[in-house]
Amino acid sequence: GQQLNQSPQSMFIQEGEDVSMNCTSSSIFNTWLWYKQDPGEGPVLLIALYKAGELTSNGRLTAQFGITRKDSFLNISASIPSDVGIYFCAGLNTGNQFYFGTGTSLTVIP
Amino acid sequence: EAGVTQFPSHSVIEKGQTVTLRCDPISGHDNLYWYRRVMGKEIKFLLHFVKESKQDESGMPNNRFLAERTGGTYSTLKVQPAELEDSGVYFCASSIGQGAYNEQFFGPGTRLTVL
Numbered sequence: 001g002q003q004l005n006q007s008p009q010s011m012f013i014q015e016g017e018d019v020s021m022n023c024t025s026s027s028i029f030n031t032w033l034w035y036k037q038d039p040g041e042g043p044v045l046l047i048a049l050y051k052a053g054e055l056t057s058n059g060r061l062t063a064q065f066g067i068t069r070k071d072s073f074l075n076i077s078a079s080i081p082s083d084v085g086i087y088f089c090a091g092l093n094t095g096n097q098f099y100f101g102t103g104t105s106l107t108v109i110p
Numbered sequence: 111e112a113g114v115t116q117f118p119s120h121s122v123i124e125k126g127q128t129v130t131l132r133c134d135p136i137s138g139h140d141n142l143y144w145y146r147r148v149m150g151k152e153i154k155f156l157l158h159f160v161k162e163s164k165q166d167e168s169g170m171p172n173n174r175f176l177a178e179r180t181g182g183t184y185s186t187l188k189v190q191p192a193e194l195e196d197s198g199v200y201f202c203a204s205s206i207g208q209g210a211y212n213e214q215f216f217g218p219g220t221r222l223t224v225l
Contacts, residue, residue, distance in 0.1 A: 042215075043153070
């Protein structure tokens with residue numbers, strides 16, 4: 001099956017710092033999605049990207065759909081304690097199948 | 111509006127036993143998905159229902175896993191007999207329609223531990 005390589009695996013940052021994480025694949029995706037999972041909860045959609053090159057923001061979050069359609073990144077600016085959680089990228093292929101990354105665990109130190 | 115609910119939240123069973131997980135999707139959502147995350151790995155697709163029909167079950171690991179959605183409402187995922195490698199978090203998600211523009215809403219997951 002198609003694999004998404006998500007990095008970094010974990011991050012420990014100080015409150016107020018910016019965060020950057022990314023996903024790469026050897027396969028092309030038509031849609032890239034970024035989810036956040038809070039402890040004890042299921043993943044919640046943060047940002048959806050539908051076109052190569054698209055750059056989309058949602059508050060302090062910004063995500064981009066790579067030009068090659070094989071990668072995407074998510075940036076979080078001015079992190080706050082409630083940003084703690086696991087962030088997953090996901091790609092949707094032409095067969096409407098979702099593939100998720102392995103997750104980036106974010107810890108924000110107040 | 112209630113979100114996707116899953117029961118139980120945790121289950122600890124011994125190898126060889128049977129476990130049944132339940133998912134109640136958001137009311138009116140015809141599409142229901144099951145996913146699994148083994149610790150530290152990616153969330154993997156298991157199968158997709160449209161109403162009561164299995165649209166795609168290509169992710170089901172083997173025939174020890176049986177998913178049903180009788181009546182097109184709630185769904186169950188039964189593992190029989192459970193093996194050690196079945197441990198992980200099982201997520202259910204639902205959506206109104208299919209494809210990129212139909213957001214999938216996830217439940218909180220069932221954490222299954224097989225000893």
